[in-house]
Amino acid sequence: MMNDxxxxxxxxxxxxxxxxxxxxxxxxxxxxxxxxxxIGPSGCGKTTLLRIMNRMTGxxxxxxxxxxxxxxxxxxxxxxxxxxxxxxxxxxxPHLTIKQNIEFVLRISGKSEEVxxxxxxxxxxxxxxxxxxxxxxxxSLSGGQQQRAGIARxxxxxxxxxxxxxxxxxxxxxTRRKLQKEIRSMHQxxxxxxxxxxxxxxxxFALGERAAIxxxxxxxxxxxxxxxxxxxxxxxxxxxxxx
Amino acid sequence: MKFFTEIVTTFFERxxxxxxxxxxxxxxxxxxxxIIAVIGIGTGILILYKPKLRQMVLGAVNxxxxxxxxxxxxxxxxxxxxxxxxxxxxxxxYGLLPVIRNTYTGLHNVDPLLLDAAKGMGxxxxxxxxxxRWPLGFPSILSGLRTMIVMTIAxxxxxxxxxxxGLGQAIYRGINTNNTSMILLGSLLVALLALxxxxxxxxxxxxxKSRAQPLSKKKKILRxxxxxxxxxVVAVIFLSxxxxxxxxxxxxxxxxTAEQYILGEIIARHIEENTNISVKRKFGMAGGASVIHxxxxxxxxxxxxxxxxxxxxxxxxxxxIDDPDSLFNALKTRYEEQFGLEWICRFGFNNxxxxxxxxxxxxxxxxxxxxxxxxxxxxxxxGAEFDFFEREDGLKGLQEVYALQFKDIxxxxxxxxxxxxxxxxxxxxxxxxxxxxxxxxxxxxxKDNKAFFPAYxxxxxxxxxxxxxxxxxxxxxxxxxxxxxxxxxxxxxxxxEINNLSPEEVAGSFLKKKKLI
Numbered sequence: 001m002m003n004d005x006x007x008x009x010x011x012x013x014x015x016x017x018x019x020x021x022x023x024x025x026x027x028x029x030x031x032x033x034x035x036x037x038x039i040g041p042s043g044c045g046k047t048t049l050l051r052i053m054n055r056m057t058g059x060x061x062x063x064x065x066x067x068x069x070x071x072x073x074x075x076x077x078x079x080x081x082x083x084x085x086x087x088x089x090x091x092x093x094p095h096l097t098i099k100q101n102i103e104f105v106l107r108i109s110g111k112s113e114e115v116x117x118x119x120x121x122x123x124x125x126x127x128x129x130x131x132x133x134x135x136x137x138x139x140s141l142s143g144g145q146q147q148r149a150g151i152a153r154x155x156x157x158x159x160x161x162x163x164x165x166x167x168x169x170x171x172x173x174x175t176r177r178k179l180q181k182e183i184r185s186m187h188q189x190x191x192x193x194x195x196x197x198x199x200x201x202x203x204x205f206a207l208g209e210r211a212a213i214x215x216x217x218x219x220x221x222x223x224x225x226x227x228x229x230x231x232x233x234x235x236x237x238x239x240x241x242x243x
Numbered sequence: 244m245k246f247f248t249e250i251v252t253t254f255f256e257r258x259x260x261x262x263x264x265x266x267x268x269x270x271x272x273x274x275x276x277x278i279i280a281v282i283g284i285g286t287g288i289l290i291l292y293k294p295k296l297r298q299m300v301l302g303a304v305n306x307x308x309x310x311x312x313x314x315x316x317x318x319x320x321x322x323x324x325x326x327x328x329x330x331x332x333x334x335x336x337y338g339l340l341p342v343i344r345n346t347y348t349g350l351h352n353v354d355p356l357l358l359d360a361a362k363g364m365g366x367x368x369x370x371x372x373x374x375x376r377w378p379l380g381f382p383s384i385l386s387g388l389r390t391m392i393v394m395t396i397a398x399x400x401x402x403x404x405x406x407x408x409g410l411g412q413a414i415y416r417g418i419n420t421n422n423t424s425m426i427l428l429g430s431l432l433v434a435l436l437a438l439x440x441x442x443x444x445x446x447x448x449x450x451x452k453s454r455a456q457p458l459s460k461k462k463k464i465l466r467x468x469x470x471x472x473x474x475x476v477v478a479v480i481f482l483s484x485x486x487x488x489x490x491x492x493x494x495x496x497x498x499x500t501a502e503q504y505i506l507g508e509i510i511a512r513h514i515e516e517n518t519n520i521s522v523k524r525k526f527g528m529a530g531g532a533s534v535i536h537x538x539x540x541x542x543x544x545x546x547x548x549x550x551x552x553x554x555x556x557x558x559x560x561x562x563x564i565d566d567p568d569s570l571f572n573a574l575k576t577r578y579e580e581q582f583g584l585e586w587i588c589r590f591g592f593n594n595x596x597x598x599x600x601x602x603x604x605x606x607x608x609x610x611x612x613x614x615x616x617x618x619x620x621x622x623x624x625x626g627a628e629f630d631f632f633e634r635e636d637g638l639k640g641l642q643e644v645y646a647l648q649f650k651d652i653x654x655x656x657x658x659x660x661x662x663x664x665x666x667x668x669x670x671x672x673x674x675x676x677x678x679x680x681x682x683x684x685x686x687x688x689x690k691d692n693k694a695f696f697p698a699y700x701x702x703x704x705x706x707x708x709x710x711x712x713x714x715x716x717x718x719x720x721x722x723x724x725x726x727x728x729x730x731x732x733x734x735x736x737x738x739x740e741i742n743n744l745s746p747e748e749v750a751g752s753f754l755k756k757k758k759l760i
Contacts, residue, residue, distance in 0.1 A: 081365030
């Protein structure tokens with residue numbers, strides 16, 4: 001059933017130059033409310049695959065369905081507004097306060113003042129922001145707080161899907177573990193579908209209900225962390241996960 | 244301390260003159276600044292999105308920036324004439340570089356991750372520009388604007404070179420009339436204007452930055468009232484201009500010598516006091532005849548004092564006529580037929596070239612004439628202004644007739660010649676026969692024993708069309724005929740150059756003495 005899949009990628013290929021496929025006939029189904037991580041060595045195409053989901057990158061062949069709808073039939077702006085998006089270090093806008101950063105997403109979509117206020121209230125309660133932090137500029141907050149703000153911003157529009165590209169890569173280990181825990185409980189609470197690209201195996205297996213292991217533009221194995229560890233698809237996967 | 248009081252007195256005595264110049268300076272720079280800001284920022288944004296244009300635009304602007312400002316003012320005379328529009332064009336060309344470059348750099352250097360984040364969240368291209376690129380690039384744009392504004396205000400000081408007025412006029416006039424406090428006042432006012440403007444922008448910059456943080460009510464009121472005062476001043480300056488333009492107006496110009504300032508002022512004042520025509524003064528035009536004459540033809544200038552020799556030899560490029568009266572008649576005819584300009588009358592004195600050296604040198608070596616000088620000329624350094632080396636009736640011709648071979652030749656600004664003489668940088672200079680400093684410095688004027696130098700009688704040249712429009716002008720100006728002989732002119736020059744009276748005072752008291760005003 002197509003509609004059970006939040007994201008359904010069918011035989012998609014993408015190349016910048018002829019005979020050089022960045023994404024090589026990839027198919028991937030992500031169910032509603034699932035937490036999927038995509039992992040692989042650098043240059044394997046994991047970020048490109050993620051960006052194909054909200055049309056930040058185009059593709060040459062195949063089909064991408066998001067919430068059951070062909071992405072090519074959506075206005076890309078509307079598509080992106082209905083999907084949460086978070087990239088490295090949260091990428092907060094340095095000239096806006098935390099509050100304004102969150103408002104940004106709501107404002108560009110034309111949300112009213114009241115809606116903004118209400119969402120900010122809910123999100124800061126969820127993230128544990130006090131008034132001072134809300135009115136602070138990103139540079140005056142710790143790395144962990146910045147990431148929390150980034151997550152809040154990605155959730156502002158109450159999306160059903162959140163795409164994340166290496167969101168915690170710049171954090172120290174302790175903060176990172178803490179945020180991983182937080183995001184896992186957030187996922188369970190909200191029931192939102194999460195897709196996260198990471199290069200950290202521990203993170204991919206700790207967070208992902210399923211993990212997609214990529215190499216050279218292909219998904220080599222897509223399964224639960226337990227089964228991947230117990231039954232690696234081939235020698236390459238075995239070596240990759242045993243690092 | 245004495246010097247300081249002198250400056251203060253000069254300012255208060257000529258307050259209205261300085262206010263006028265300040266006003267012109269502000270109008271010119273403000274207009275230029277506004278145009279530059281609009282074009283510069285617009286171009287900066289354009290080349291951000293059109294990479295093909297980028298190299299071309301930046302290259303062209305860079306190239307223009309390397310041309311010396313003085314040359315640029317000169318280059319635009321054939322196109323834009325003299326005065327306001329020419330100055331405006333040059334100021335705009337110079338100001339563009341920092342604004343375009345900083346706008347482009349500021350907008351371009353925004354972290355691509357931020358742009359990606361905004362796009363990924365569903366921002367439209369215009370939302371990305373106005374909410375991300377612009378605010379993040381703005382500090383760089385603002386610093387470009389700041390550089391440009393200070394630069395433009397300073398550069399506008401050169402605008403008087405082509406008759407666009409402004410505080411540069413005071414500086415130039417100070418140099419020309421040997422008045423140090425005038426030079427200093429002009430420079431100080433330019434610096435002050437630039438500084439004040441810079442402070443004002445700094446102030447605006449801070450209030451923009453702190454907009455995000457809540458301000459106390461008191462501070463807010465202070466900020467906004469400051470801004471309001473600034474805007475009101477700007478508005479008053481702009482709005483008060485047009486009424487001046489609707490009046491009947493003629494333009495009187497002069498070259499940058501004390502004598503020409505005095506003659507120009509005599510003409511201007513005489514017209515102002517005895518008609519209802521208002522007079523705009525474009526005095527001290529550094530380019531001299533080569534700038535004023537073209538402007539007479541195009542109508543930028545209506546009347547100016549000229550010398551018969553300059554007109555005949557330099558402007559018409561004709562062969563010398565020795566008899567002054569035949570020369571004047573020939574000039575009258577040629578000017579009328581060829582240019583539509585009229586030589587109205589002559590003032591009555593002859594300010595021809597002559598060579599001068601110190602009385603003691605001349606006495607020691609027994610030099611009385613140019614021929615005497617030519618025998619000893621290899622012992623002397625000769626100094627003259629740039630003009631003198633170029634023109635037919637200058638050094639070239641002189642050397643042919645007298646076989647002068649100087650030890651060295653120094654090009655000097657016309658106003659620094661006597662100082663160079665005093666410092667003994669030069670031993671022999673060319674000088675005008677009505678120059679007050681010849682007497683003041685005890686120089687010997689040598690005799691032109693082969694009558695090389697032609698007559699340079701001062702007269703009044705006016706546009707035919709102007710005389711037709713204002714029929715009362717010609718009879719009025721004819722009253723000035725034969726009113727000033729060589730001795731009188733030297734006295735008038737002496738009052739300005741040595742006694743440091745202003746040309747206005749000197750011209751005014753002269754006209755009063757002659758019962759013309």
